[in-house]
Structure formats: C-alpha cells, structure tokens
Amino acid sequence: MRIAAILLAAGSGRRFAEAAPDHAISKQFLMLGGKPVIRHAAEALQPHVDVILPVGDDPALAEALEGLEKVLPAVSGGSERQHSVRAGLEALDTLPEPPDFVLVHDGARPYVPARMTAAVLAALEEHPGAIPAVRVADTLKRVRNGVVETTVPRESLWRAQTPQGFRFTLLRDLHRIHTDHATDDAALLEAAGLSIAVVPGDDDNIKLTLPEDLVRLERLLGAMPLPRTGLGYDVHAFEAGRPLILCGITVPHDRGLAGHSDADVGIHTLCDAIYGALAEGDIGAHFPPSDNQWKDMDSARFLIHAGERIRARGGMLVNADVTLICERPKIRPHVEAMRARLAELLQVGIERISVKATTSERLGFTGREEGIAAAATATVLLP
Incomplete structure (x- = not known):
C-alpha cells in the first residue's frame, strides 16, 4: 500500500499578517523550537508515508524542508486551497507509482500526534475518506450585527482538522469534476454522498492563525523561550x-x-x-x-x-x-x-x-x- 502526503504551503496567511505586520515572512516559515513551522509538520508525517509533496511557490519552502527524506520537489499552488490540492494530486498522478492513499495536511499545523495520523490511515481501510475532528465544547451563538440571534445546538458539531486521508484516485477524480470553492477536501466527498470516517483529533493540533498561537505551539514543540x-x-x-x-x-x-x-x-x-x-x-x-x-x-x-x-x-x-x-x-x-x-x-x-x-x-x-x-x-x- 503506497501512501503520499500533500503538504500545503501556498496560503498567504492573511489573518496572521494583519495581526502581526512585523513578521516579514509567511507564517509557515516562522521559526518554532529552532525549526520552521512547516518542517515540524513534514517530520510528523514522514513515518507514515512514502512520499511528501509540498505545494507552494515561496522560495523559502525548499530551504525549510532541505535534507528531509521522502520530500519531493515542490509544485506551484493556486489562489484557493482547492486549486493547490488539485495541483498536488495531478503531480502525484504523474509518478511512476501513484499512491493508493493520500493525506492532505496544512503546512501551518505543526503539531501532529502520530496516533491521529495512524487512525486516519486505518479508517481508510473501510471508508473512502477519513478526517480527524474534535467535538465542539463551547455553547455556540449565531450573531447578527453584534447581537445574539439564536443558540446553535452543538451536540452533533465537530471541528475538522488535518491531515485528512482519502483514496487517491477518488479524490483526484472528484477534484477534476468539482471546481467550486471547498474549504476542505472532505466536502467533495460529502457532495458525492460518500462516507467519511471521523477519528479523534487533538485540541493541540491547531492551525497557526494568530500570533498568540505561536506561544501555545512553542510549549508543545520546543522549550519555552x-x-x-x-x-x-x-x-x-x-x-x-x-x-x-x-x-x-x-x-x-x-x-x-x-x-x-x-x-x-x-x-x-x-x-x-x-x-x-x-x-x-x-x-x-x-x-x-x-x-x-x-x-x-x-x-x-x-x-x-x-x-x-x-x-x-x-x-x-x-x-x-x-x-x-x-x-x-x-x-x-x-x-x-x-x-x-x-x-x-x-x-x-x-x-x-x-x-x-x-x-x-x-x-x-x-x-x-x-x-x-x-x-x-x-x-x-x-x-
């Protein structure tokens, strides 16, 4: 069984840049515990996959992943996440041995527990797709114009994370068919009426979005500065x-x-x-x-x-x-x-x-x- 991972690094990190204009480099290349954020993500995926394909155009990408085994040369991304994933899928399809399963992971999620990735891959034995997710614990309010409109029942709500896993040819074909914006790849399987397994995620598997996230991730991945x-x-x-x-x-x-x-x-x-x-x-x-x-x-x-x-x-x-x-x-x-x-x-x-x-x-x-x-x-x- 051949497994590949697509590591997304094409995002602009607009919210992070707005909150921290003093950072001149993209968030996935910031140093965290002595390594770039995206390198932590790649190293966490390495034991579970045969190849890792980075997707992004930033010149810092190759330097951030330099020397890592299993990492292929990066391919260019697109203006939307879905375009970048498709670019990665098409590149993997040209390999002499295309993968059977593919993981799609955000390069700005550096903390990836091994048991979570293993659980995603195990679920693919019975399901065409699998995602890690965490139950929503807080009470949810729908707000309009700064005023609470209604309370949203949270019993069946989960927060999706990555890496998300899929059968490769299925995800490739769905991306070729659907060109509309999708916030994650599981949404394409949902639209096709296919089952997506949910495995336990991790509250610490956060996507670096705001500067304060760096402090939390530093506690997890490196000694406190x-x-x-x-x-x-x-x-x-x-x-x-x-x-x-x-x-x-x-x-x-x-x-x-x-x-x-x-x-x-x-x-x-x-x-x-x-x-x-x-x-x-x-x-x-x-x-x-x-x-x-x-x-x-x-x-x-x-x-x-x-x-x-x-x-x-x-x-x-x-x-x-x-x-x-x-x-x-x-x-x-x-x-x-x-x-x-x-x-x-x-x-x-x-x-x-x-x-x-x-x-x-x-x-x-x-x-x-x-x-x-x-x-x-x-x-x-x-x-």
Whole structure:
C-alpha cells in the first residue's frame, strides 16, 4: 500500500499578517523550537508515508524542508486551497507509482500526534475518506450585527482538522469534476454522498492563525523561550569630509564620524547589544576592522546579519533601545526615521524599536563636541 502526503504551503496567511505586520515572512516559515513551522509538520508525517509533496511557490519552502527524506520537489499552488490540492494530486498522478492513499495536511499545523495520523490511515481501510475532528465544547451563538440571534445546538458539531486521508484516485477524480470553492477536501466527498470516517483529533493540533498561537505551539514543540538581554556601547570621533550616518539615516551636519566602515555608531552599538544577548561576541568578531572588505561598508549590512543570527537561533527580538549621546546635531527630528530604518533592517515592527538622545551636559569628549557615544540594550527570546 503506497501512501503520499500533500503538504500545503501556498496560503498567504492573511489573518496572521494583519495581526502581526512585523513578521516579514509567511507564517509557515516562522521559526518554532529552532525549526520552521512547516518542517515540524513534514517530520510528523514522514513515518507514515512514502512520499511528501509540498505545494507552494515561496522560495523559502525548499530551504525549510532541505535534507528531509521522502520530500519531493515542490509544485506551484493556486489562489484557493482547492486549486493547490488539485495541483498536488495531478503531480502525484504523474509518478511512476501513484499512491493508493493520500493525506492532505496544512503546512501551518505543526503539531501532529502520530496516533491521529495512524487512525486516519486505518479508517481508510473501510471508508473512502477519513478526517480527524474534535467535538465542539463551547455553547455556540449565531450573531447578527453584534447581537445574539439564536443558540446553535452543538451536540452533533465537530471541528475538522488535518491531515485528512482519502483514496487517491477518488479524490483526484472528484477534484477534476468539482471546481467550486471547498474549504476542505472532505466536502467533495460529502457532495458525492460518500462516507467519511471521523477519528479523534487533538485540541493541540491547531492551525497557526494568530500570533498568540505561536506561544501555545512553542510549549508543545520546543522549550519555552527564555529572555536574554545584551548591552552595547560604542564611541566614534568626528571627522571632516564624511557624511554623518546615525541608525541608518544620513543626518545633516558639518562633520561625519571616523571609522573603518561608515562609522554608524548607533547601529554598531545595537549590533553589540544583540550579539551580547546571543552570547556571540561583539561586532568586531563578526566584521573585524582589519579586514579591508568592510572598509566604508554600509553598517546596515552588520545589523541585517545580527537579525539573521537571532532567527537562525530560533529566537525573536523583543525590543531594542538605542541612546545617542551628543551635543549636536539634534537627534529628535530624526528619531522616527531612525526607528523605521532599524525596524526594517531587523524585520520587526517599529513598536519594538526605541531611539532617543541625551547630552553629557557639556562634560567630556561628547560635551566638547569631539564625537558621539551610543549605548543600546536588546532583549531576545531564545529557545
């Protein structure tokens, strides 16, 4: 008996994106317990199937599943879920050995108990289709215009989940016949009057839909993330004939800052704070000033690297706070542009970034306007 799984990764995740605009990547590729969400789903399916066919166009898909056995090259999805499933079915039909059974699973459902998948496949021995589902426990109300219209009896209501299982040729043929929108594949069997077995689902088999779901899934699939805080401090002297770059923004002034790179003291100290939170040394360890390839380099490159290091560790930047210390120029008019630029480079929401300025009350080298100092703290969550 040959079994295949279609792993759907073509969805746009609109609700998640609206609730978390600071996440620049699709929800199924977010890091969870040190792995992309969709990789958890693929690894859970692996022991039960002969091949896994990802469906989606995002370039991150191949990287997220790299190195996994049984995973075929991805095929392009469609604008609707049903179109993506059909694309997967047609691709499986071209294999030298098309499957007997097929599982269809959402790539944004990373927690898939093995006993549930096994139960779906066992039910296919007697039924043309099988789905995991969970009884509705809460009282249901039909609401119109913000007012309860009626109570809906819940005795026979269940919440459908995935992976859903089907006899392959049957599901392929139904998709070729029905082109109308269907929220799941079991609906096509329902329309054809065919029986669909229901096996016990799992309350934790949730589809990542909102940012708060990540916290719940992290408890299930990885160690609870712990906060780590780093401190950065840097100083650069003024130098004539150079532009003044602070926190990624060119600030009008009669002098710039001296340094091997563009001498952006704000970004340099923030990098040190992030590397400190990760316990990965300082900016000089990653971009040594003795290396000429970094001469006059845009410091944005350094901060991008620091953000990449957070994501590579399966972490998340909670907040960053940068303080610039100087008498002149005035920083306040440029603060919002600086915050926006730092947030862009770190791929987080601007609400996580703070930039402010102070003086040294005319004391010391900053008071004498010989240069600018900067301090920063960064807090990250790491698994």
